[in-house]
Amino acid sequence: MGVEVVVDGLSKSFGAQTIWRDVTLTLPPGEISVLLGPSGTGKSVFLKSLVGLLKPERGKIVINGVDICTCPERELYEVRKLFGVLFQDGALFGSMNLFDNIAFPLREHTRKSESEIRRIVLEKMEMVGLIGAEEKLPGEISGGMRKRAGLARALVLDPEIILVDEPDSGLDPVRTVLLNQVIVDLNAQIDATILIVTHDINTARTVPDNIGMLYRRNLVMFGPREVLLTSPEPVVVQFLNGRPDGPIGMTEEKDTGADELARLSEISVPPMMPQLDVTPGMPERTAVRRRKERVLRQLRSLAPSAQQEILKTLTPEELALYGFSAPATGAWPQQTEPIAPTPAPLPQDEVADVPQQVRPTPYPREPEAPPWGGAPEQTAEPVESSRRRWFGRKRGEQ
Numbered sequence: 001m002g003v004e005v006v007v008d009g010l011s012k013s014f015g016a017q018t019i020w021r022d023v024t025l026t027l028p029p030g031e032i033s034v035l036l037g038p039s040g041t042g043k044s045v046f047l048k049s050l051v052g053l054l055k056p057e058r059g060k061i062v063i064n065g066v067d068i069c070t071c072p073e074r075e076l077y078e079v080r081k082l083f084g085v086l087f088q089d090g091a092l093f094g095s096m097n098l099f100d101n102i103a104f105p106l107r108e109h110t111r112k113s114e115s116e117i118r119r120i121v122l123e124k125m126e127m128v129g130l131i132g133a134e135e136k137l138p139g140e141i142s143g144g145m146r147k148r149a150g151l152a153r154a155l156v157l158d159p160e161i162i163l164v165d166e167p168d169s170g171l172d173p174v175r176t177v178l179l180n181q182v183i184v185d186l187n188a189q190i191d192a193t194i195l196i197v198t199h200d201i202n203t204a205r206t207v208p209d210n211i212g213m214l215y216r217r218n219l220v221m222f223g224p225r226e227v228l229l230t231s232p233e234p235v236v237v238q239f240l241n242g243r244p245d246g247p248i249g250m251t252e253e254k255d256t257g258a259d260e261l262a263r264l265s266e267i268s269v270p271p272m273m274p275q276l277d278v279t280p281g282m283p284e285r286t287a288v289r290r291r292k293e294r295v296l297r298q299l300r301s302l303a304p305s306a307q308q309e310i311l312k313t314l315t316p317e318e319l320a321l322y323g324f325s326a327p328a329t330g331a332w333p334q335q336t337e338p339i340a341p342t343p344a345p346l347p348q349d350e351v352a353d354v355p356q357q358v359r360p361t362p363y364p365r366e367p368e369a370p371p372w373g374g375a376p377e378q379t380a381e382p383v384e385s386s387r388r389r390w391f392g393r394k395r396g397e398q
């Protein structure tokens, strides 16, 4: 299984320009996460920080117990081996055929024999659907194939964390969906932790288990997909609807007028779309089951709209197991007492030694602080003050 990536209080500037500050989130192991954000909000800077190519001034990035912001170069080198990165353009060498491009990291970083290299390269080319294209040069193939070749190259060292920078850039919608399917299938096969940076709304709505968004130098939120995809925050509503009116303008610093915000408040986020499933014949994504358990433990700390969407994904058996009655038509499930298996009666002489049995609850009785942090609407904070904290004041406000 992929490894967890814990980002805590991370801030990055270039000179006087703050890119983002106090970013706190956890990429759950083996799950797919997406980081959204308007252009220039520092998504690529974030990816580069995760692999230690850029050094944030404050905060931690902890992977396998190592804080890569402060560790010695030697340790950073070891942690970097856990990563596979797919760059926007595939970053292939133009003069090398696909086979040699994909073999490159193996020849550079391992002592494997050519026959072993051949086996690995062909295996990864098959995973991304490129078998038969070994001799092609990058200039002879489509953008989608170049991305898949870049992905195959990112896989040859068996990464546990895969970073994907804008997989949709330069691709038509169909090629984008096909590449998304490759990523989902890949996750099912290798269970790596995956972080995708994208602007593509369709990718954000259908691929990830978790979504975050950078805006105005802050991480607006990060958490289960249902939280962002049902959020009423104006910036999220504008982004997911692809609308020109709202807080996001041509410049990051746009000041949203009251009229514009009022107009946007009448619009809601588009309805949730189902997550892309694995291609038939592929193994099951074990991350889905792990995520379900994790998210149900946090359920009560999430916004009601997110809770509702999460509960809709449960089967009647799961609803019963986690203590919810089956939904009435058109209504969402109502919580009932958790159902616990009936224990076998104890022999009389043992009863006195056993402490009073506490019925196990599969979710916390009291809301817990969500581990991914940075989610204002996940708290009891009033929407208006949360809006100010994250999006600044409206024009004319004190």
Ligand SMILES: Nc1ncnc2c1ncn2[C@@H]1O[C@H](COP(=O)(O)OP(=O)(O)OP(=O)(O)O)[C@@H](O)[C@H]1O
Binding pocket: 014, 019, 037, 038, 039, 040, 041, 042, 043, 044, 045, 046
């Ligand atoms: N090495 C660098 N030195 C100085 N400034 C940089 C450096 N790298 C990035 N920046 C600045 O950081 C800001 C964020 O850039 P970044 O490429 O991360 O944004 P992004 O969200 O990925 O944008 P896009 O979606 O358009 O790719 C930009 O203003 C950019 O100019």
